[in-house]
Amino acid sequence: MDTPHPGVSTVTKDALRDQLRAARKRRPLEAAALLAASVADVATEWSEVRRAATVAAYVSVGSEPGTGLLLDALVAAGKRVLLPVVLPGLDLDWAVYTGRDSLAPAVRGLFEPTGERLGREAIGQADVVLVPGLGVSSTGERLGQGGGCYDRALPRVTPGTPVAVVLYDDEVGVAVPTEPHDLPVGFALTAGGVVPLVIPG
Template sequence: MAGRKRRPLEAAARFSSSVAEVALAWQPVRDAATVTAYVSVGSEPGTGLLLDALVAAGKRVLLPVVVAGLDLDWAVYTGRSGLAPAVRGLLEPTGPRLGKDAIAQADVVLVPGAAVSADGTRLGQGGGCYDRALPRITAGTPVAVLLYDDEVGLAVPSDPHDVRVGFALTAGGVRALA
């Protein structure tokens, strides 16, 4: 995570361009009607172009809204003008809330992270929001963490409540995790 903070912001912009292509070429995303994603901030791998590309491809994109207890509600992404500053320095959609269980409508779930191990243990930001939300997805739904290539396959600490992810989505491609 310290390496990410030293990464220039231009790296996030370059990532955004490449990852949009990679995501739209991935079969689960191509087949999806609804995709959950998130709005990147700071030195996180950029998702701005990805969000717009998903919408342009006809996908319904759900974005998280942090609620009490660091759980996640969801709202439809309607474009950058439909985002507003929120807790923890995040940007969230301003539209109607769909409820915590809306994540179950997703055909593909894209999540943030700081690193992921080869077995799919994801290092998040420490709030546990996604560990609360991911158990609500439908069994078999592909879950991918968006990362820089050098953040995949690292040793990541694990707690009993951690929910593993099945894929790492980077500018270099999609990697299945054990």
């Protein structure tokens, strides 16, 4: 059963985002570092990732669960890793990650790959897609940062491809308000493991 995150008193997306962001900022830096290592371990041991040739992922920023170690672990495991490049209209292009020296500062405090742009449809090449978020319900409704980038990108994922949102453990099972354009995700990936989510219908 989904429960509001502690302190959430309204069902609006903006209010829920504010509460979840505040909770993230209160987490100690030491915990974030340990979690980044655990996320990398969990992801690389996940059977879907182990079988994958291409993984679409992202570069974490700020108080997000860290993905730096994960990206390097994926490359070390021989995976082709696609990272997003934010376009002016907040859609996503994609480029291959080859290591930390292939990243450069970008808009909104993000870091993006500097290699050849592969086009918006390149996410359809991924065998697994890892996405950011602030929370997810037990039925896969994901709460993003509000820019709508992944609302635009996820419809291009090949049907049947596993999509997992990377979160802290207590951000799974949150009551997330939904809108018609929201696409559910199939899994939550946390330091504690990969949680399958029940997608209605």
